Amino acid sequence: MADLPPLREVIARHGLSASKALGQNFLFDEQLLDRIAAIPGDLAGKPVLEVGPGPGGLTRALLRAGARVTAIEMDRRCLPALAELGETFPGQLRVVGGDALKLDHAELMAGEPFAVLSNLPYNVGTALFVRWLGGEEWPPQWTSLTLMFQQEVAQRIVAQPGGSAYGRLAVLAQWRSAAKLAMKVHRSAFTPPPKVMSAIVHVEPGEMPTGVSARVLERLTEAAFGQRRKMLRQSLKGVPGAVAALEAIGIDPQRRAETMTVEEFVAIARILTQGC
Template identity: 85%
Template sequence: MPDLPPLREVIARHGLSASKALGQNFLFDEQLLGRIAAIPGDLDGQAVLEIGPGPGGLTRALLRAGARVTAIEMDERCLPALAELGEAFPGQLTVIRGDAMKLDHAELMDEPFHVVANLPYNVGTALFVNWLSGENWPPQWHSLTLMFQQEVAKRIVAQPGGGAFGRLAVLAQWRSTAKLAMKVHRSAFTPPPKVMSAIVHVEPGDMPKGVSAKVVEQVTGAAFGQRRKMLRQSLKGVPGALDALAKLAIDEKRRAETLSVGEFVSIARELSG
């Protein structure tokens, strides 16, 4: 295993500082980073996609775990530090300079992969929804291990009936399992963000039969887009939705946050024929 200098030393040597515009917050605690890299299980020889590696703190932990890492980074200031990591772990690290929101991840990876990332706060949710969307299932990714603001993480794993339950929870749970794997205190970061963070681990499950992902996205978008309104109001713009409610004996006076994930799937199945 290569003997690497402390992360703080690497960052100081390269004159790096976290960019607020890029949603960066650096983690220096290598023991914590090792625990994060262990969440997906044994990564030895596995392909891993990392978004926004920055100076490479989590990247180090993934490489030490034996992963073959493809890292997408748009901050050119961080590329020299990542290049040093690539030299320390020959053949294990590929760095792509670019915007993860504009790249085709499946094409980049060209094989099944895990996603492990301390996501930049400003694009984290959008990337997450992209990985969960689409008709092709199971997806090319084996698992998603992602750090979010704790509030967002709670929304992903939320259960029906509470204010946190919404479209993000349904998209994460209707054909996947999502769990809160670890909480990370704001003091672990440099600079410390204003909010607490948490890591969510998602694994794909079975695709419900007779259901279109596009319809699930349409129904949840409409229902939670006007979440304070009754379903008869929020879903009236979705063709056939009110008839589906009647057929399924779902009271149209209910609000979206009271429906179970299974009920959303049933509505989508009625509309997917």
């Protein structure tokens, strides 16, 4: 580990620069990266999936923590730097070139439970997050998600009912998982500095509510928050049985989606699931 050159030196030697098109922003602070890698707990010997490692800043921290890292990187410019890192930590790093949105993560991890840690590229972060939260099989193969987002997105994930930040992401993250804001990261920590602040969200899977289809809940929340300024009786008109389900459990159809608790959305989804 003492032989690792500074990240800035690695980037300069390989002629790397953050790509705006790929949503890249590099982190150089090794102490900060070690703190991020420590959020999910002891990673020694454990499999970790990292998306968008870039030149390998967080990857270094994960390898120092003893993790067995599978890193998905679509920027081929970064592959030589990651290969060098793999030589320093033999047997701990596997780099997969490609688009994380198009790859089967469960297959990549060979059916083994894994943690996800990533400074997600801003342009794919939300899409990947929703994908990891979805699916009918639960608990998922991932044991935890530790992800860097724009602070605004992070706040939407952990938001509570009643505020403007509360929406579909909060419901999807909280209905069968525990989500918390683990750390805020100042924009000055990145190169180049993004225009917004960032934050790290940590999610651990919880118990799956009985009798509820994830697909039904996703469809329900998409309709409810897709027209969040409208009353539920209007926004849910396109979801068969939803308005009747509101009345069946005593929810005023004149309420708006942002006033609904996660438990209330789950209760409606349960009725709709039974009717499928």
